[in-house]
Amino acid sequence: MRDRRYRPEEERGIPDGLLVGLLAFLLGLTLLVWTATGLAGVLSHGAWPTGVAFTNTPLAMRALASKPHDLASAWPETPPAELSGYGLFWGLAIGELMILVVLTIFTLGTLARWRAVRRSKTAGSDRASGAYGGYAQQPAPRPESRHGERSGAGWEQDTGSSGAYATPAPGRPAARDAYAGSAQQPGAPTAVGGEAAGPNTGNPQQPGAHAQSGTHGARTEAYAGTAEQRGPGAPGDTGWPAGGGSGAAVSPPHGAAGPDSPAEQGASGRNPHAPSPGTGTATGTNVPAPRTTRPARLLYGDPATRRPSTVQAVLDAQGPALVVTSDPTVWAETKDARAKLGPVLVYDPGHLCDTPARLHWSPTAHCEDPATAQERATALLAPVRPRALLDAAMADAAETLLRCWLHAAAVDGRPFKQLHRWAQGGSAHDAVRILRTHPKATSGLAGLLESALTAHPERREIAQQLVVRALSSLSSIHIREACTPNRADSLSLESFVNEGGTLYLVGESIEDPRTHPGAMPLLTALASDVVEHGRRMAARSSDGRLDPPMTLVLDDVAAVAPLPRLPELLATGQDQGLPTLVLLRSAEQARARWPEPLPQ
DSSP states (O other): OOOOOGGGOOOOOOOOHHOOOOOHHHHHHHHHHHHHHHOOOHHHHSSTTTTTTTTGGGHHHHHHOTTTTEEESTTTTTTTTGSSSHHHHHHHHHHHHHHHHHHHHHHHHHHHHHHHHHHHHHHHHHHHHHHHHHHHHHHOOOOOHHHHHHSSSSEEETTSSTTTTTTEEETOOOHHHHTTTTTOTTTBOGGGOBBBBOOOOOOOOTTTTTHHHHTHHHHHHHHHHHHHHHHHSSTTTOOOOOOOOOSSSSSOTTOOTTOOHHHHHHHTTTTTTTTOOBOTTTTBBBOOOOOOOOOEEEEOOOHHHHHEEEHHHHHHHSSSSEESSSHHHHHHHHHHHHHHHOOOEEEEETOSSSOSSOOOOOOOTTTTTTHHHEEEEEHHHTOOOOOOOHHHHHHHHHHOOOHHHHHHHHTTTTHHHHHHHHHTTTTHHHHHHHHOOOOSSSSSSSHHHHHHSSSOOHHHHHHHHHHHHTGGGGHHHHHHTTTTOEEEEEEEEHHHTTTEEEEEEEEOSSOTTTTTHHHHHHHHHHHHHHHHHHHHHHHSTTTTSSSSOOOEEEEEHHEEEEEEHHHHHHHHHHTTTEEEEESOOOHHHHHHHSSSSSOO
């Protein structure tokens, strides 16, 4: 016999919601056609057409469906002179339809947001009430007597079974059944708290037994867990029958070390099941200790080996980043990801990257400060500076010339290419006049420059040749353009650290820059300036470090931008919020560029 009882899953037919929606659509369409016809008549003739009523609209809609251009046949009771043209009518109808759609979407979105906010507030209040209501629903812990802890470790005796301590107490974990339900070996002695008694076991009521009984539950749980994991027949299985024993308390197998035996405690005398400092908790959850070693700061390898490490280091940087590299693909693979964190700037005087947006920077920037001019001169001469001690005097003279020229060009607003003219001997004393007469010039530099220019002729010529060699790249048009900044570039360079941006310094890899340095002096000067800017920001902060830190990824730095103070940066940069990763070709390359060893 067929079951004719009501079954919701066997319902068939059109849903009620679809019917209501269809009726609402037809009603709205009727209202739209009626208002469009009337408004078209008002706009064209200044009055509502006669006979255009809401009850006549369904017949008009049927006529317009077959003849959309004939309004007179759609409204036969209305004089044709009072109706508008079909163009105005359909324009108003479509406009009303668009307004209706926009209002509907806006209303639905507003309702959805209101319901989401209300739902979140309700969930928050439920969580707040559940934080205190949960304790009322939990059963209270069962108090245990001291004797029960010593003899049965929190287990109740089941009077309806033949074995003692076979039923766990309410609230106790069932993992102890493997221990408590085991039978005692015939003739095996037992000690207080369930520990095996050896041949030298004395009085079980020893001092300190009460203190040990409090922790016996955790030790028994650990012992039972190992018994359950091994299973019957596994190595180390005791082979005891489960349950049915008549002993008062069950101990581990005879001869096996118990949970508190000296064999497990080891030489330190500490229970191995107890948590070690910084490694875990009493529940067995392992918490890793904090890492005390610093990440690797110096890596060696060929370009193919260094590139993945460089890309990963740039992508992992959480704050601003300075990237020095000779590989344009590093910029291409990381620029999009870094652009999501802040502005991306590229200083590429050699036009190695395929981008029109390159940073322009003048080495004379901020050289109004004599200390900045000194650091800038040291960085510009670092790639071409001779290493021999006999040439130290000539190198110091070249540094003095470049320092004074940088300061003179900065205070007088001269372009950086003016230094190239002064170094070549053209109007070299013009800088002396600027330092002597300009109100912003530092006193004493005019005499220092004049003494360097009028010193021993051979020393002066060698010093000028060093400066000319360092600035030889200015003979190239695109490098001269890279040294001509505008206001936007200056502001971007000043603010990229605060905005979490990334500065890429891309240059050609040059192994012997003392003959043809290219753009290496400019890259070295800019990298040194950014590092010093980060150090000044760290010194001004309350804790003496940048937060978030500025990551320095220096790939092939010895052949692109050899920073003069790189060993100091590796030693102290981490503490100042300047974590540095240096990637070089080999240790020999590092020793050739920096005589002192680089910190690992």
